[in-house]
Amino acid sequence: MEGILPGVNVPSAVHAQSQQATAEPVPSGAREVPSRTIPLPDTVSPQMRAVIGRPFNPNYNLAPQTPAEWKARVDKAALDVLAGLPQMREALGVTVRPTIIAGVKAFIITPRTIPSPNRNRVLLHLHGGVRVLNPGEAGTREAILMAGFGGFKVISVDYRMPPDFPFPAALDDAVTVYRELLKTTTAENIGIFGTSAGGSLTLTTMLRAKMEHLPMPGAIAAGTPTVDLTKTGDSLFTNAMVDNVLGTQDGFIRATALLYANGRDLKDPLLSPIYGDVHGFPPAILTSGTRDLYLSNAVRMHRKLRAAGVEAVLQVWEGQSHAQYISDITAPETKEYHDEVARFFDLHLGR
Amino acid sequence: MEGILPGVNVPSAVHAQSQQATAEPVPSGAREVPSRTIPLPDTVSPQMRAVIGRPFNPNYNLAPQTPAEWKARVDKAALDVLAGLPQMREALGVTVRPTIIAGVKAFIITPRTIPSPNRNRVLLHLHGGVRVLNPGEAGTREAILMAGFGGFKVISVDYRMPPDFPFPAALDDAVTVYRELLKTTTAENIGIFGTSAGGSLTLTTMLRAKMEHLPMPGAIAAGTPTVDLTKTGDSLFTNAMVDNVLGTQDGFIRATALLYANGRDLKDPLLSPIYGDVHGFPPAILTSGTRDLYLSNAVRMHRKLRAAGVEAVLQVWEGQSHAQYISDITAPETKEYHDEVARFFDLHLGR
Numbered sequence: 001m002e003g004i005l006p007g008v009n010v011p012s013a014v015h016a017q018s019q020q021a022t023a024e025p026v027p028s029g030a031r032e033v034p035s036r037t038i039p040l041p042d043t044v045s046p047q048m049r050a051v052i053g054r055p056f057n058p059n060y061n062l063a064p065q066t067p068a069e070w071k072a073r074v075d076k077a078a079l080d081v082l083a084g085l086p087q088m089r090e091a092l093g094v095t096v097r098p099t100i101i102a103g104v105k106a107f108i109i110t111p112r113t114i115p116s117p118n119r120n121r122v123l124l125h126l127h128g129g130v131r132v133l134n135p136g137e138a139g140t141r142e143a144i145l146m147a148g149f150g151g152f153k154v155i156s157v158d159y160r161m162p163p164d165f166p167f168p169a170a171l172d173d174a175v176t177v178y179r180e181l182l183k184t185t186t187a188e189n190i191g192i193f194g195t196s197a198g199g200s201l202t203l204t205t206m207l208r209a210k211m212e213h214l215p216m217p218g219a220i221a222a223g224t225p226t227v228d229l230t231k232t233g234d235s236l237f238t239n240a241m242v243d244n245v246l247g248t249q250d251g252f253i254r255a256t257a258l259l260y261a262n263g264r265d266l267k268d269p270l271l272s273p274i275y276g277d278v279h280g281f282p283p284a285i286l287t288s289g290t291r292d293l294y295l296s297n298a299v300r301m302h303r304k305l306r307a308a309g310v311e312a313v314l315q316v317w318e319g320q321s322h323a324q325y326i327s328d329i330t331a332p333e334t335k336e337y338h339d340e341v342a343r344f345f346d347l348h349l350g351r
Numbered sequence: 352m353e354g355i356l357p358g359v360n361v362p363s364a365v366h367a368q369s370q371q372a373t374a375e376p377v378p379s380g381a382r383e384v385p386s387r388t389i390p391l392p393d394t395v396s397p398q399m400r401a402v403i404g405r406p407f408n409p410n411y412n413l414a415p416q417t418p419a420e421w422k423a424r425v426d427k428a429a430l431d432v433l434a435g436l437p438q439m440r441e442a443l444g445v446t447v448r449p450t451i452i453a454g455v456k457a458f459i460i461t462p463r464t465i466p467s468p469n470r471n472r473v474l475l476h477l478h479g480g481v482r483v484l485n486p487g488e489a490g491t492r493e494a495i496l497m498a499g500f501g502g503f504k505v506i507s508v509d510y511r512m513p514p515d516f517p518f519p520a521a522l523d524d525a526v527t528v529y530r531e532l533l534k535t536t537t538a539e540n541i542g543i544f545g546t547s548a549g550g551s552l553t554l555t556t557m558l559r560a561k562m563e564h565l566p567m568p569g570a571i572a573a574g575t576p577t578v579d580l581t582k583t584g585d586s587l588f589t590n591a592m593v594d595n596v597l598g599t600q601d602g603f604i605r606a607t608a609l610l611y612a613n614g615r616d617l618k619d620p621l622l623s624p625i626y627g628d629v630h631g632f633p634p635a636i637l638t639s640g641t642r643d644l645y646l647s648n649a650v651r652m653h654r655k656l657r658a659a660g661v662e663a664v665l666q667v668w669e670g671q672s673h674a675q676y677i678s679d680i681t682a683p684e685t686k687e688y689h690d691e692v693a694r695f696f697d698l699h700l701g702r
Contacts, residue, residue: 029391029404033592040380041585043651053380234392234670235641238593241384290586290646299641299667300394306666306691314665315657316650319585340657 038242041319047331051324052244052291060247063255067163070132070259074161077129078138085141088329092148096140102180104173105158107140109147118152121189121349124181124217125156126174126205128196128323130226130256132161142195142326149338150345152191155181159201166262171270174205179214187215188350193341195323196294199225199286203273203301206281216282219348221341223287224294224323225301227274229257229266233296243293243321274300283311285344287337289320311348315340389593392670398682402675403595403642411598414606418514421483421610425512428480429489436492439680443499447491453531455524456509458491460498469503472540472700475532475568476507477525477556479547479674481577481607483512493546493677500689501696503542506532510552517613522621525556530565538566539701544692546674547645550576550637554624554652557632567633570699572692574638575645575674576652578625580608580617584647594644594672625651634662636695638688640671662699666691 040053064070089096093112100106109125123146127139134141136158143156159173181190194202199222209216231249240248261271269276274297284305288298298314305312317325317333325337391404415421440447444463451457460476474497478490485492487509494507510524532541545553550573560567582600591599612622620627625648635656639649649665656663668676668684676688 029400031389031593031595033387033389035386036384036588036591038382038384038585038588041647043584043647049380233394234389237387237389238590238642240387242382242589244382290650291589295641295667296392296394296669299669302666303669303687307687314667315653316646316665316667318647318650318654336654336658 051327061251081138107156109143109154111147123154124192126194126198126201128198131197131260150342188218190217191345193221195223207276219283235296245322246293283348289317291321402678412602432489458507460494460505462498474505475543477545477549477552479549482548482611501693539569541568542696544572546574558627570634586647596673597644634699640668642672
């Protein structure tokens with residue numbers, strides 16, 4: 001019985017094991033997990049079941065080799081996204097208008113009606129897409145969801161990306177727009193959010209804002225943020241080939257990280273904010289899914305924020321792989337996700 | 352690229368897929384996951400690495416067949432726990448005194464000093480051990496940790512268990528002690544907590560308290576609560592043979608559920624509180640780990656509480672299997688876990 005249930009591990013045995021581990025490390029501690037068939041969960045909505053049941057993309061492990069190949073891939077993906085946007089804007093009653101803010105391209109996303117508590121608030125959106133995808137209007141998808149479901153005015157930054165503009169262009173653009181926003185909106189009335197690369201960029205924007213002595217915004221929302229560009233974090237292994245969105249970190253994902261970093265150490269906090277000093281960060285809501293390849297990233301960042309005394313909350317979605325909470329506009333989980341984040345912003349932003 | 356990254360799923364395609372799923376369900380949506388070797392994470396403390404690196408218990412899949420076999424197993428496990436308690440009480444400066452409360456056996460656990468905000472507060476502890484293990488003083492282990500790390504007076508209920516006393520004996524005992532406590536302590540100054548079966552019992556105690564029109568306590572803490580005794584929840588599949596504490600739900604775990612239920616429908620909310628009405632529940636903090644077989648249980652309960660408007664927060668620990676946050680008293684994660692729960696109680700309990 002020892003060891004299989006809580007309360008059964010006696011401290012003395014634990015101490016002995018810890019000391020042994022220090023003296024001569026546990027051989028490897030690696031775990032052999034047999035192959036298995038994971039059924040489609042019946043604990044999610046029908047729409048989410050369909051999302052979770054999608055096959056792997058056969059190209060998840062391939063990576064472009066040249067700038068031209070990258071651009072072709074980016075263009076192809078963007079066309080697919082763009083095709084769906086008109087219907088989405090219509091369904092959510094949202095309008096999108098391109099603009100330039102302090103020299104940076106951006107979009108202003110406006111819902112049909114803005115509830116009165118949100119009249120003097122604005123959300124800054126940093127789109128996802130592994131720091132390479134979703135240029136131009138293709139980057140507005142999540143901003144449309146938040147504007148529509150949450151009733152916020154959203155400014156989505158069309159930040160520069162590789163292969164033409166690697167790090168720190170994206171971060172420069174995000175901070176530039178934030179700094180400009182501060183001229184017309186009090187910091188506590190601003191929220192910043194994004195998913196995946198956009199969640200990570202939300203956090204690195206906080207690090208840069210601290211460096212530049214800018215005030216913190218009222219709150220941030222980082223959805224399954226890729227806060228560590230190195231292959232670190234337990235779920236990169238436990239959820240490899242379980243996450244049908246990303247597959248593994250080894251192929252395309254790693255290629256995008258190296259392309260963006262452009263030779264810089266991947267542990268630089270401005271690339272991988274898990275290695276940064278998060279003291280003084282604003283209230284943060286983090287999101288992941290039980291099948292998410294980056295579950296450990298969200299979890300580690302949550303603990304790090306809490307350890308630094310930041311008011312940080314975590315939500316994890318049943319059965320979902322990477323960022324599937326924004327996959328299907330009709331899924332109740334998608335509305336619930338946005339309701340939760342909107343409540344968090346409402347709780348913490350000034351009026 | 353379609354489908355592998357957030358923002359690439361166009362709504363029209365999603366709608367088509369959803370409709371298809373309704374018309375003719377996705378064949379099965381099951382995922383074939385190849386065998387793999389999961390390395391020991393380097394994102395946890397050395398002590399936690401040792402805990403995570405422990406081998407599976409070879410008996411995780413065996414189940415006793417007769418009352419005598421159950422009792423032998425319970426006795427053996429209890430001896431192992433008891434052996435470690437004196438050292439633990441000493442290390443944490445905690446005293447344990449047996450008592451009887453309204454006819455129910457219990458223990459009063461008192462730390463050396465109680466911080467002044469906690470003077471008029473008391474925590475009610477419901478121990479873990481799959482509703483069968485940890486009788487008598489063996490059930491006080493987690494209560495000692497909370498009293499010591501958190502600085503609370505704790506009353507740990509030595510509730511009756513199968514094979515002699517199946518459901519609803521444990522729940523009756525928990526509610527009896529809570530009702531008795533209410534005679535001397537205002538409800539808002541009481542917190543209730545437990546891990547695993549104790550986390551689930553914490554939640555079913557709330558359901559029964561509602562049925563009996565007792566006031567809700569000030570807050571509850573349910574650590575990786577086994578809120579669903581049926582084999583439901585995605586992590587029962589994704590983390591099978593990943594979780595080195597529990598292995599799978601099929602063997603010992605399922606046997607204990609059936610023994611406790613004693614023929615009752617496993618979906619009865621008083622057995623599986625995920626199926627209950629949680630409106631009006633007090634603020635709750637839920638805990639799990641990324642390798643936890645019951646991660647989905649914690650996640651589903653968290654979402655259910657949030658959807659019911661309950662102030663519920665979730666923490667998930669990197670790399671940990673079931674309830675490993677209380678495995679090693681010397682691990683910094685163990686202190687951090689208790690600090691977090693103590694802060695939550697401090698925030699929500701009356702003084």
